[in-house]
Amino acid sequence: MTPLLWRLLAGRSFAAFATALIPTTLTLAVVGTGSAADLGIVLACELLPMLVLLPVAGVAADRFPARRVVLAADLVRAAAQAAIGAVLLTGGVRVPELAALAAVTGAAVAFGTPSARTLVAAVTAEHELLRVNARLGVAGGLAQIAGPAAAGTLTLAVGAGWSSLLTAALFTLSALTLGGLPVRTAPPAARAPFGAELRAGWSEMRRHPWFMANVAAHAVWHLAAGLLLTLGPLIAVQSLGGEGSWVIVAQTGTVAMLVGVWAAGRLPVRRPLHAVGIGAAAQALALTAFALRLPLPATAAAYGCAMFGLGVLSPLWETEMQRRIPREALGRVSSFDLLISFAARPAGLALAAPLAGVTGTTAPLLVAAVLTAGANLGVLLLPDVRAVAERRTPAALQ
Template sequence: MTASPLRQRAFRRFFIGRSLSLIGDAVVPAALALALLRATGSVSSLALVLGCAMVPKLLLLPVGGVIADRLDARTVAIGTDLVRCGMQLLVGLQLLGSEPSIGLIALAEVVGGAASAFATPALSPLVSATVRNEDRQRANSLLGTAGSVARLGGPALAGLLIWSAGPGWAFVLDAVTFVASAVLLLGIQVTHVPGPKRSFRSDLTEGWTEVRSRDWYWTSLIAHGIWYFTASVLMVLGPVIAVRSLGGEGSWVAVLQSGSVGVLVGALLAGRLRVRRPVAAGNLAAGLYALPLAALAFPAPAPVVIVAYGVGMAGLGFLGPVWETTVQNTIPEHVLARVISYDWLMSLSAMPVGYLLAPIAAGAWGAGRTLSVSAILVGGACTATLAVPGVRRFVVVAGEQRTASASTGTHDAEPTDSPAC
């Protein structure tokens, strides 16, 4: 077992800043929903504001990947932290006033969503720049654990702030966490490996070429996109089934809490286990999400659904650190942010499609059949990646990652010092 990555000063500062930001971000969704419903009483206003954050992020993710590769990830992260700080502070001040402007809040969410499109691709290069190869899986596990803890405690902290001081203070808290993250990053020195100077279009094309030239990568992205699609279907239909057939709203809250615990357990396991075939193992773990979909389709008794959702989300918690470590140790540093941006684009784009199609499919076929098809879809897609040569041959042996040879249409992985079990 290697020493904790937290012993490395640069990663420790990055980890603390990232953890603070995650706590702030975990508080915001509940605060935003309640604040807008209090102010307008309109669900459409909430949908508008949420869309204002998501749309620019989706549109600008590939652009953010190019910028993060051209500049060093630290500079991009500091800049986007400060922008998001300003936007969250603006929203907080609006909500603290007597008559908040929905237009200003929506504008702030547009700018914040755009900043997030630049910040997200920079995260993985920051891990690569602050952690040795052999420590990266533990580092990613720590970050995944921090995210899980934030998701567990965020709603409770949001409730405390909302009922004691008002929802606006949740956004002020989030703004403060972004400032803290930027200050911590200022004390980090990272080495930037720039690629050759190209046109912006050539940079975008190079990033996509890196994705499609690795069969283990792009086929896994399809499976992960299907995971997010089916997760969106569950988020739409699950609450309805829980209220009607599983005992009411309390059962759905228990399901969600079980999922948060599951992600935490999965992330902790990823920090301790070293699998020889990380891509295959991660995708199979993601396929466990078929369990809660199938359990809700019948529906099974509430305790079964709760456990199934916890197990399914544990698969996601395990996949995250294993996948991120594999990508960081394999993709060339000068193109890493662009590759990551396409990864996020594929996953996040699938979510609104699921939100849109779930009620349509449920109206035509019924919720149970829609969930059953979703279970088959995600389980089949994740398992089917094992038929891909690059997935089967991606093996960590004796401190070196190997993939299928170029003759099969994939790249050889770059050397890594990650230990194998």
């Protein structure tokens, strides 16, 4: 890769690691109050602004240079995390202040995420997109492993406030790295009113049946993933040998996901959206294994296959969006994809316990397995999913 792409990878890695620190830090800080409601309020205050503002953020990603939006989002997140650190170090856990700062963080995440996708597409040549997305995926996966462990260790050793200050420093490093990327700027164009651009983004999304079908199918597997993340540990503890069995399953899945992300940039995939659909449908294996209480080795293998599929899916999906969606609409279109993804998994988490209380754990998981496989394999029947995306000459960089 070129020095420019290594700089992009470094900046996104700083941001990914910082993002992975936040949930554990907040959880350990707030759980000391002894109130589950307080923790729920703080986490909800981060999620809700993210969901509400994503469509607005998509317009911003297409209206303004992606580098500047990412820079602003990282600096806002750095300031919010520094403020959280100051609150925790000076005054203890004050839930209203933490909730307000978590909301600021969620809003910044909303604006930064679609613009980061646009920035990757802007600075990466067409033939390098998949390799770059795969490396970004590996960095993000490693961050998801190391972040909670680092946050937990730091919080228990010196306090949650210092963990938040480290998070602020990492977001600052990301801003300094990505905000200064030497990218060319396109000549300014006349912009339509905000509402018109938002509607145009919706129209552009509807113009791509492959995208609409995949987003709907991805919503199903995100919902199913929420069910599995809630019911899976319960089944493992009760039927597969205790808490250690879930650790084995989870670690198997983590390793398999990283292998899948790494392999995605190296596998000879001629029709990437086929691999995306099959990768998402593989989650049905894990859902079925837990539903049927298969022995621990079989369940771990099934979960590993599902997570390998997820690992392959992620960089291929990112790359296909960047190749197939016009550059000038990528932020708005991808924001709808992110909105569905961010909303569906919490819905699955919320529905898991009530459904299991009424029907038991087997029925929801089996139904989710059928729906996940059916929705994602059904997408493969669409003609424009079977088509190979045409390579195009990169447009002027933002």
